[in-house]
Amino acid sequence: MGRLLATYLSKFIKNGSLTVHYPDGKSESYGDGTGSHVAMELTDKAAERALVLDPALKAGELFMDGRLRITDGSIYDFLALISSNTQGLPITWSWHVLNKLRILTRRIHQHNTxxxxxxxxxxxxxxxxxxxxxxxxxxxxxxxxxxxxxxxxxxxxxxxxxxxxxxxxxxxxxxxxxxxxxxxxxxxxxxxxxxxxxxxxxxxxxxxxxxxxxxxxxxxxxxxxxxxxxxxxxxxxxxxxxxxxxxxxxxxxxxxxxxxxxxxxxxxxxxxxxxxxxxxxxxxxxxxxxxxxxxxxxxxxxxxxxxxxxxxxxxxxxxxxxxxxxxxxxxxxxxxxxxxxxxxxxxxxxxxxxxxxxxxxxxxxxxxxxxxxxxxxxxxxxxxxxxxxxxxxxxxxxxxxxxxxxxxxxxxxxxxx
CATH class of the missing domain: 3.40.50.150 (Vaccinia Virus protein VP39)
Incomplete structure (x- = not known):
C-alpha cells in the first residue's frame, strides 16, 4: 500500500515540493521543487492504507490523531500544495465509489428534522x-x-x-x-x-x-x-x-x-x-x-x-x-x-x-x-x-x-x- 501511495503521489504532485517520510524509514520527494518545501511523516502502515483508500475523511483524522505529522511547513502549506495540484487529479476506484455513495446518500445525512x-x-x-x-x-x-x-x-x-x-x-x-x-x-x-x-x-x-x-x-x-x-x-x-x-x-x-x-x-x-x-x-x-x-x-x-x-x-x-x-x-x-x-x-x-x-x-x-x-x-x-x-x-x-x-x-x- 505504501508503494501505491508513492506511485499516486508521483503522478499527482506536479507543482511544488513535497517530501514524505514513510513508516519503513524511507523518504521520497515529489513535485518540481518550486515554492516552499513541505514535508510530512506517516507513523504507521495503517495510516498509509487509510490515506490511500479514503483521503477525504482520513487525512483530517490522521492529522488529529498525530499519525500524519507535518515536519516542514504547516498543515495549511500541505493542504495548499495538495489543493493547487487538483487539476488532472487521478481518481482511484475507492475514491470514485465512496464519492458516488456519498452523493447517493446525502439526503439521508441531511435529513434535518x-x-x-x-x-x-x-x-x-x-x-x-x-x-x-x-x-x-x-x-x-x-x-x-x-x-x-x-x-x-x-x-x-x-x-x-x-x-x-x-x-x-x-x-x-x-x-x-x-x-x-x-x-x-x-x-x-x-x-x-x-x-x-x-x-x-x-x-x-x-x-x-x-x-x-x-x-x-x-x-x-x-x-x-x-x-x-x-x-x-x-x-x-x-x-x-x-x-x-x-x-x-x-x-x-x-x-x-x-x-x-x-x-x-x-x-x-x-x-x-x-x-x-x-x-x-x-x-x-x-x-x-x-x-x-x-x-x-x-x-x-x-x-x-x-x-x-x-x-x-x-x-x-x-x-x-x-x-x-x-x-x-x-x-x-x-x-x-x-x-x-x-x-x-x-x-x-x-x-x-x-x-x-x-x-x-x-x-x-x-x-x-x-x-x-x-x-x-x-x-x-x-x-x-x-x-x-x-x-x-x-x-x-x-x-x-x-x-x-x-x-x-x-x-x-x-x-x-
Missing part, C-alpha cells in the same frame, strides 16, 4: 463561547467578510459585509425584519441600530440566543431587536424584509422547498429577502465526510443550479445575484492567523486533539475557497419584481448613507466586552 437540526447546531455553535472570541472579529461575525480594499482587516471586512447586505435590502425606518439564523446577533443589531428596523432574530443555538439578547439589552435596543430560540419552520407572521446569512448551509438539500415556501409565506407581497450562503461552482456534490463528521453535521454547500429552481417553484423571484469569489479565503486566513496566535488558550479550553481538528478545519476551508470550486453567493429575492430599484446604483448610494451613520454610532460589541 426540527430535533436533528437543533442537535446539529449544538454540536458546533454551543461550544464554549470563549473559543469564538479567540479568532472572530469583535462583533463575532461567523460568515464571509466583504473585503472592499486589499488592505482591509477583519473588522473592516465584517462591518462592510453587514453594510453591503443592508444596502441590498432597501430597509426603511420602522420596517419589520426577520433574521433567519441570527448567530450572536450582530447583523440584527446593525439593522436595528443603523437602519431603524424592528428585528426578529431566529437561532437554534442556546449559546447564541442568550448572547444575542444580552447584547440587545446592553445596547439599549430591546425595543427593536428580539432574538428567539426558534426554527424558521415554526415562525409565523409576515415581514417587510428577510435576511439569512450563513444559515442556508445547514438546511439540507431535501429541505430547500420547505425553506423557500416558508420564505414566501413570511415575506410580505412587496418584501425583499437577501440570502447569503456558501456555494460551489462545480455543480451538485456531497459534503466532505470529515467536515460532516467533525465540524458541521447535516450541512451541505449547494450549487446555484440546486437553489434557483426551488426559489422559482416557491413563487419567488430572483432580482439580483452576486458572487463573492475570494472573500471567504481572506476571511478564513484572518481567522486561522488569529486562532494560531491564541492556540494555547484554545488548548486550555479543550485539548491538543481539538486544536489540531480546528487547525485542519480552518486550513482546509481556506484552501477550498482559494484553490478549489467554492465561493459565496448573495441572492436578492422578492415576490414582486418592482419591490427593488431597476438599476444597482441604489446599493452604492445606500452604502454611503450607512457609512455616514456608522461614524456617529459607536461600534456594537459583544455583551460584557
Amino acid at each position: 426540527l430535533r436533528r437540526s437543533k442537535s446539529n447546531v449544538a454540536r458546533h455553535y454551543d461550544l464554549d463561547g470563549t473559543l469564538y472570541r479567540l479568532f472572530l472579529d469583535s462583533d463575532r461575525q461567523y460568515s464571509c467578510g466583504y473585503f472592499e480594499h486589499p488592505d482591509d482587516n477583519l473588522e473592516n471586512a465584517q462591518l462592510a459585509k453587514k453594510r453591503h447586505i443592508a444596502a441590498k435590502m432597501c430597509i426603511e425606518d420602522g420596517m419589520d425584519v426577520l433574521d433567519i439564523g441570527c448567530g450572536w446577533g450582530g447583523m440584527g443589531l446593525y439593522l436595528a441600530d443603523l437602519c431603524g428596523a424592528n428585528v426578529t432574530g431566529l437561532t437554534l443555538s442556546e449559546e447564541q440566543h442568550g448572547i444575542a439578547n444580552g447584547r440587545a439589552v446592553d445596547s439599549g435596543l430591546t425595543d427593536r431587536a428580539r432574538f428567539r430560540l426558534q426554527d424558521y419552520r415554526d415562525c409565523r407572521g409576515q415581514f417587510d424584509r428577510i435576511v439569512s446569512v450563513g444559515m442556508f448551509e445547514h438546511v439540507g438539500v431535501g429541505n430547500y422547498p420547505t425553506f423557500f415556501d416558508a420564505a414566501h409565506r413570511l415575506l410580505k407581497p412587496d418584501g425583499v429577502m437577501l440570502l447569503h450562503s456558501i456555494g460551489r461552482f462545480d455543480g451538485p456534490g456531497a459534503t466532505n465526510p470529515w467536515v460532516d463528521k467533525y465540524i458541521f453535521p447535516g450541512g451541505y454547500i449547494p450549487s446555484l443550479s440546486e437553489v434557483l429552481p426551488k426559489i422559482e417553484k416557491a413563487g419567488l423571484k430572483v432580482t439580483d445575484i452576486e458572487i463573492l469569489r475570494l472573500h471567504y479565503a481572506e476571511t478564513l486566513k484572518a481567522w486561522r492567523d488569529r486562532f494560531l496566535a491564541r492556540r494555547d488558550e484554545a488548548k486550555a479550553l479543550y485539548d491538543e486533539r481539538f486544536c489540531l481538528m480546528w487547525e485542519f478545519y480552518l486550513a482546509a476551508s481556506e484552501t477550498a475557497f482559494r484553490y478549489q470550486d467554492m465561493m459565496v453567493f448573495q441572492i436578492q429575492i422578492t415576490r414582486d419584481q418592482e419591490a427593488v430599484p431597476l438599476t444597482r446604483d441604489y446599493i452604492l448610494e445606500a452604502e454611503q448613507r450607512l457609512r455616514e451613520r456608522e461614524r456617529k454610532v459607536p461600534h456594537l460589541r459583544l455583551a460584557g466586552e
Whole structure:
C-alpha cells in the first residue's frame, strides 16, 4: 500500500515540493521543487492504507490523531500544495465509489428534522463561547467578510459585509425584519441600530440566543431587536424584509422547498429577502465526510443550479445575484492567523486533539475557497419584481448613507466586552 501511495503521489504532485517520510524509514520527494518545501511523516502502515483508500475523511483524522505529522511547513502549506495540484487529479476506484455513495446518500445525512437540526447546531455553535472570541472579529461575525480594499482587516471586512447586505435590502425606518439564523446577533443589531428596523432574530443555538439578547439589552435596543430560540419552520407572521446569512448551509438539500415556501409565506407581497450562503461552482456534490463528521453535521454547500429552481417553484423571484469569489479565503486566513496566535488558550479550553481538528478545519476551508470550486453567493429575492430599484446604483448610494451613520454610532460589541 505504501508503494501505491508513492506511485499516486508521483503522478499527482506536479507543482511544488513535497517530501514524505514513510513508516519503513524511507523518504521520497515529489513535485518540481518550486515554492516552499513541505514535508510530512506517516507513523504507521495503517495510516498509509487509510490515506490511500479514503483521503477525504482520513487525512483530517490522521492529522488529529498525530499519525500524519507535518515536519516542514504547516498543515495549511500541505493542504495548499495538495489543493493547487487538483487539476488532472487521478481518481482511484475507492475514491470514485465512496464519492458516488456519498452523493447517493446525502439526503439521508441531511435529513434535518426540527430535533436533528437543533442537535446539529449544538454540536458546533454551543461550544464554549470563549473559543469564538479567540479568532472572530469583535462583533463575532461567523460568515464571509466583504473585503472592499486589499488592505482591509477583519473588522473592516465584517462591518462592510453587514453594510453591503443592508444596502441590498432597501430597509426603511420602522420596517419589520426577520433574521433567519441570527448567530450572536450582530447583523440584527446593525439593522436595528443603523437602519431603524424592528428585528426578529431566529437561532437554534442556546449559546447564541442568550448572547444575542444580552447584547440587545446592553445596547439599549430591546425595543427593536428580539432574538428567539426558534426554527424558521415554526415562525409565523409576515415581514417587510428577510435576511439569512450563513444559515442556508445547514438546511439540507431535501429541505430547500420547505425553506423557500416558508420564505414566501413570511415575506410580505412587496418584501425583499437577501440570502447569503456558501456555494460551489462545480455543480451538485456531497459534503466532505470529515467536515460532516467533525465540524458541521447535516450541512451541505449547494450549487446555484440546486437553489434557483426551488426559489422559482416557491413563487419567488430572483432580482439580483452576486458572487463573492475570494472573500471567504481572506476571511478564513484572518481567522486561522488569529486562532494560531491564541492556540494555547484554545488548548486550555479543550485539548491538543481539538486544536489540531480546528487547525485542519480552518486550513482546509481556506484552501477550498482559494484553490478549489467554492465561493459565496448573495441572492436578492422578492415576490414582486418592482419591490427593488431597476438599476444597482441604489446599493452604492445606500452604502454611503450607512457609512455616514456608522461614524456617529459607536461600534456594537459583544455583551460584557
